Amino acid sequence: MELDHFDRKILDAVQRNNRLTTEELGELVGLSATACQRRLKKLRDAGVIEADVAIVSPEAVGRPMLMLVSISLERDRSNIIDRFKQAIRKTPEIMSAFYVTGEADFVLLICVRDMVEYEAFTRRFFYENPDIKGFSTMVVMDRTKVSFAVRIDK
């Protein structure tokens, strides 16, 4: 899908706040509310906007600890990787997962209540996935940027 100047401005606004009224949005980007609304629908239908979500505070729901875990697998065979991705999808402690090149094969972002829950997670997850060669845990002390906002040229 082709994006023009207005689409980009709209995306930039809604990726920060998707509860703006189309009127406010129109003001922001210099279009009528109706036009914005039509463009938004198109952007959603085309999958340019993948989802509309509320960001929930992990602390507020009792899971204040974030961990980044880098994982190496025994082999890079594609069925092993696919099986591992399956396991990721089924594991609720995992917020985000990246399959990467470089020092690790996967990097996971984990959200847990405390070290007890984290230890339980590692035991279970690594027991269930015998292809894991090794892993390294980094405890997140602070997240400076929160969401997944993409840089958008205008």
Next chain:
Amino acid sequence: MELDHFDRKILDAVQRNNRLTTEELGELVGLSATACQRRLKKLRDAGVIEADVAIVSPEAVGRPMLMLVSISLERDRSNIIDRFKQAIRKTPEIMSAFYVTGEADFVLLICVRDMVEYEAFTRRFFYENPDIKGFSTMVVMDRTKVSFAVRIDK
């Protein structure tokens, strides 16, 4: 803020889709639309819901490459760390940034158009931050889980 069973169900629903009508939400959690609506407002006001955002496809806006970059700083002095966090906030290529313990000091999630843009970013960013001791790039080949959905007990 105290969260009951219903609040948790609401959070679990809206962190996947915040465009449900209060009616649909009510159906889902077993309350009236009005009650959901009241609870949602409270959750937003209390900061349990930190933000409401649209997730934009990096590919669709022309920045299909994601990189995870782990960074080590020369020293762990707090003013160095604060200065570094400042720099992060000002840098639009950085989607997320975590200050961590362990193998690295920071882990950044970077979103760029191509390797050319990435190289320009590293040159600039590392030139502007002389306290960086070293870094390691992992190119993201696939993201298995996208958003920041937290596990919520019900």
Next chain:
DNA sequence: CCTGAAACAGCCTCCGC
């Protein structure tokens, strides 16, 4: 592809429970 008006849906305030 834009704007503006009119019909419609969903939200929110008030009130009784």
Next chain:
DNA sequence: GCGGAGGCTGTTTCAGG
């Protein structure tokens, strides 16, 4: 605290440029 009725705000459709 919950749920229902109504006014109100925002969205959507439609006509015209």
